Amino acid sequence: MSVALPFIAFLLAGAFAAYHRLRLAVWAAITATLLAACWLLGANQAATIVAAIVVAAIAVPLLLPFIRKPLVTTPLLKFFRKVLPPLSQTERIALETGSVGFEGELFTGDPDWNKLLAYPKPQLTDEEQAFLDGPVEELCRMVDEWQINHVHADLPPELWDFIKHNRFFGMIIPKEYGGLGFSALAHHKVIQKLASVSSVVSSTVGVPNSLGPGELLMHYGTKEQKDHYLPRLAAGQEVPCFGLTGPFAGSDATSIPDFGIVCKGDWNGANVLGVRLTFDKRYITLAPVATIIGLAFRMYDPDGLIGDTRDIGITLALLPRDTDGVEVGRRHFPLNSPFQNGPIRGKEVFIPLSQLIGGVDKAGLGWNMLNECLAVGRSITLPSTASGGVKFAAVVGGAYARIRKQFGLSIGRFEGVEEALARIGGKAYATSALSQATAAAVDRGDVPSVPSAIAKYHCTTMGREVASDFMDIVGGKGIILGPRNIGGRAWQASPIAITVEGANIMTRSLLIFGQGAILCHPWVMKEMKAAQNPDLKAGVDEFDENLFGHIGFAISNAVRSLWFGITGAKIGAAPGDDYTRRYFRKLDRYSANLALMADVSMLLLGGKLKFKESLSGRLGDVLSHVYMTSAMLKRYHDEGAPQADQPLLAWAFHDSVHKIENALSAALRNFPIRPVGWLMWALIFPWGRRAEAPGDRLGHRVAALLMAPNEARDRLAQGVFLTPCANNPGGRINSYLAKAIAAEPVERKFLKALKNSDIEALDFRSQLDEGVREGWITADERKQLEELRELTLDAITVDDFDPHELRAATYYDQPQHKRQPREAA
Template identity: 85%
Template sequence: MSIVIPFLAFLLAGAFAAYHRIRLAYWAAITASLLVACWLLGANPTATVVAALVVVAVAVPLLIPAIRKPLITAPALGFLRRALPPLSQTERIALETGSVGFEGDLFTGDPDWNKLLAYPKPQLTAEEQAFLDGPVEELCRMTNDWEITHIHADLPPELWDFIKKNKFFGMIIPKQYGGLGFSALAHHKVIQKIASVSSVVSSTVGVPNSLGPGELLNHYGTQEQKDYYLPRLAIGQEVPCFGLTGPFAGSDATSIPDYGIVCKGEWNGANVLGIRLTFDKRYITLAPVATIIGLAFRMYDPDGLIGDTRDIGITLALLPRDTEGVDVGRRHFPLNSPFQNGPIHGKDVFIPLSQLIGGVEMAGKGWNMLNECLAVGRSITLPSTASGGAKAGARVTGAYARIRKQFGLSVGRFEGVEEALARIGGKAYAISALSQATAAAVDRGDVPSVPSAIAKYHCTNMGRDVAKDVMDIVGGKGIILGPRNFAGRAWQASPIAITVEGANIMTRSLLIFGQGSILCHPYIIKEMRAAQDPDTRAGIHQLDAVLYPHIGGAISNAVRSFWFGITGSKIGAAPGDAYTKKFFRKLDRYAANLALLTDISLGALGGKLKFKESLSGRLGDVLSHLYMMSAVLKRHHDEGTPEADKPLLAWAFHNSAYEIELALSQALRNFPIKPLGWLLWPVVFPFGRRAVAPGDRLSHRVAMLLMAPNEARDRLGQGVFLTPCENNPGGRIDSYLAAAVAAEPVERKFLKALKTKDIEALDYSAQLDEGVREGWITADERKQLEDLRAITLDTITVDDFDTHELRAASFYALPQHKRHPREAA
């Protein structure tokens, strides 16, 4: 037995040092002390000496730079230079764009949760809150989504005027240029509220405040461009659009075939140096009504008129709509959500160099500019739209499920419906937290490239899930379109958000982990820069500073993964209260798992990893759910850890934990190098997968929260338009909930009387009269039941139409011979 003790001491010291990330010198000292103790206590001398020699063999070369650099670091640099593929310009720009926030902590495997919780609570200014309570509320009251989507296929003129007059297009434009100068949080809140009543209006407001001329000019425009365009954009005098996507360049924006040739031409009567453009764009939101067009194209200077570079690269320019040769095509029609969208064409369109965004100095830097602005825009518009729809869906569907009765019970009481309600509530809670977290990151000064992709992908995907469950619960109410339908258009529009600003499949497979594993990793990008440094001595110096912490971190993550696995994440320091500590500990485990698999994948596969999209997608799911649950716990903390919200928090967390373990297991079972997957399995899952999806009991608690007035339900619905008015059927249904709940005891008493008493009346009103005469209910209770019948009828009633009301009005403008034969007759 004594022969084992020195080696056991060696391993325990190493595991302790790795778990706590103790420096190598301290590990050597701790291990040496333990081995001396083993010697003194009578352990096998030979074993003790062998263990000591191992410590010396590891510590001495690594601790002495004169030995370490030539013997270890220099060969490692040579290996990296051979193993790492050269970065394309697209990849290089993507990695150089954006900043890293808390998502970087997740890749360390040991996140600093106190840092997360110390971020300031996101709060609106008094001016921003007043805008939400005033103009935004009024805009929502004016919005009739049925008329917009079915009758006009556009916003009516009074809405356009109201939006422009109240500077909705100028939320991100600084006050010095006549804009509102709002925070990203306010931008998020405005889009969220509008989206809860109409995705068409939210798209119309969101796009000018997202990727487009306003944001690009604000960040990169010349002073002259800012002074001229920003005040006009702020008040809607100019309506902007931005042309990026084309028939042959969708998600791969760097393959833009649209081009501009530097040449001389005529502009406003003068012969000036400029660019002659040829372009073909489609899916351009606001194009049909835009007065100023932002355009991305590849710029060439074959005659060297502005420099020595012939292929200058992707460049951005501004084109007034009335520029000769610009052709704004007919409208696209996006899935019965007819926001203004269409193609733009141009051939030999001449503009002066002064129309380049940022001037000639920014020529060729368009991809950098787009990446940065895409990250900010993607952080807000689409996640906020999903949040507004999901939160409104949760509130209204919960009320509907309580009011709507089948077999004498509220439909929400059936367990199948409870499951759907729980998914709606839990996902709405997570979407809300995630969308607010990315907006808060922008306000902290971050350019959240990776979190924006996470938010865009998961908010829109979960938003579609919520819309599906809402449709399943409301049934016929959802499939019969009309002014009373609060769900149908949201379901039809849900795929749009998933498709735009980068298709979700591509975002998951290529962007989230592909970019995050390099940009957010504490060491990888530094090692890549060292390998690419042409100065070998400088490269060795750079690599030496990061290689050994990287190796130590990888060992630490393996130890932490195994420790958390065998202890079930029940041991370890964690922030939070008695309820949330267990959640933080689990996230510690999953962060260690992610960091370990990231290092193993990058080390084993190298440049081939970017072609392993299934593996990248699964590891991206782990990162996404880690970030999402970080946002959920931060939200819970910021709101004062309310007791009533615990079911929502627990459902969201357990759902994400289940998804994380599912993704980890799929990644290991399908790891491209099978033996590595087998070896990693007992480290990550020493007792197999343990996380399970939210159970029936928890789902029941969440469903009950949605179906009764309470503070958690109120918090979940904060920031969406629930004012009961003629144009807001969802708001009316939501407003009925308290009265419906209050009437239920009277309704049960009356229904019991109907079954047990000899009642002659068949008509409901007559039955109520008889009930009052016989003393089964009072006159006040009769009124209560009458009101319940009225609100139930409004809740469940669907619309009907004359045939001509469902025909497109423009059809009747066609000559009779061009109509369908049946109609022409």
């Protein structure tokens, strides 16, 4: 033992210093003190001397800069410069335009949770709340999904007028230009509420307030452009669209073939310097009704009319719809969800340089501009749309499952339906927290590139999963389309959000971890900038500080991963209350695991990592769920840590940590360098995987919350349009819940008596008459059961139509011979 004691002291000192991230000098002092104690306690002197020599061999050269920099740092810098993967212009711009918020803490392996909890609780102003309670509520009351989707295949004229008159298109435009000047949170709340009643309405309102001419002009427009266009956009005098995607440039937007050549041409009767454009765009939302078109194209100046650069780069411009040569094509028909969407084309279209967004000074900076606006747009519109739909499914699905009965029981009492309800409830809590967190980040002034990708991918993915579960629960009420339908259109529209603003497959496998590992890592971006410094001496000084900070960081995360794995993350200080403290400890563990895996993957795979999309996607899942669970905990504490919400939080949290461990496991089992994968498994899962998916008892509690009035259900329902009006069958179903529950004891008593009787009445009303005569129920209870039958009938009734009502109107506009079925070829 006396021989081993100095080495045990050496290891313990190193582990302690690494866990607590102490400086190298502090580690050396602690280790020297322990070795001195070993000497005095009678440990083997030779072993103690060997341990001291090892400490000196490590500490002396690393603590003395005049030894460390020439012998260690400079050779490593030269090597790093050789292996540093080249960044394309696209990748460089994507990394340089984003900012880092709390997501950066998740890559440290030791997040400052107090920083998260100290963020102000997101709150609406009185003016914003009044808008939600007034114009937004009124617009929701006006929405008739059947009229929009089947009859008009568009918003009726009165809805267009209402949206424009109440400046829904100007929510983000400052008041000085006639807009509403709302916060990102208010923007989120408006889109969420509209989406709970109609995805067509929410997308129509959402697009002008996200990526489009309005936001681009606010950030980059010239004074003349702002003064002219922003008031017109805010008042709805101009309807905007933005053309980015084309047939040969979808997710790879930087490869757009659309081009503009700098030249002279005629504009408003004068010969001016401008750009002659040729373009072909598709999938452009609002294009068929747009009056002003934003356009992304690659700009060329072959004759040097505005400078020495020939290939200027991606540039953005504004084209009035009536510009000569602009062709707005016919409408696309996206999955029977008729929001205005279609192609735009143009050949040899001339515009003056004054129509470039930001003028000539912003020519070639289009991709930078788009990246910032894409991050903000992804943070709000798509996550908010998903959140509105998922929360609607949770509240209305729970009410329907309680009201609808089969085999004498509410269908929500069957465990299979309970499982689906639990998934819906947990995901509703998660999407609500995640979408609000990203909106709050925008309001704090962040450009949340990584959180926006996380929110876009996971909210829309969960939205599609919830749509599937909801359809399973409501059955025919969701399948049969018509004015009474409550799920069919959401089911049809759910894949749309998966594909737009960057396809979800690409977002998961490339963007989330690909950007996060560099942009959010505390050292990598600094090291890359140091390595690119042309001044070798300055680069060495900068690289030296960052390199050894990174090395200590990596060692610390290895130690922390092992410690948390051995202890099950059950030991250590953590914020929160008695209920959530254990959750924060778990997230400390997964943060350390993520940071360790990121470092090992980048070190050993280098530039090849961006081609390992499966590994990148799995590590992106880890980052996403750590971020998502932190958003849930923030929401829980912002709302006063209500005990009633704990089942929802617990289900969503355990679902996420189960997915985190599955993703880590898959990443390690498939790590390209197998021995490294085995070593990392020992550090991350010393006792194997332990996280389990939410259990049946927890699922039962979540389902029960959705099927009865309570404060947790009310909080989950906030921001959803549930007014029980004629055009809102979901709102009517929800309004019936309390009455249905109140009638259940009477219904059970009546059915039990009926079963044990010998009366011959077969229809419901005759049976009620017998029940009153026999004394099973009172006259008031009879009325209660009649009301229950009526509201149940409204809840479950579906529509039917004459055949001609389902035919397109154009069918009757064609000559008789064109309406005959074609013969088989």
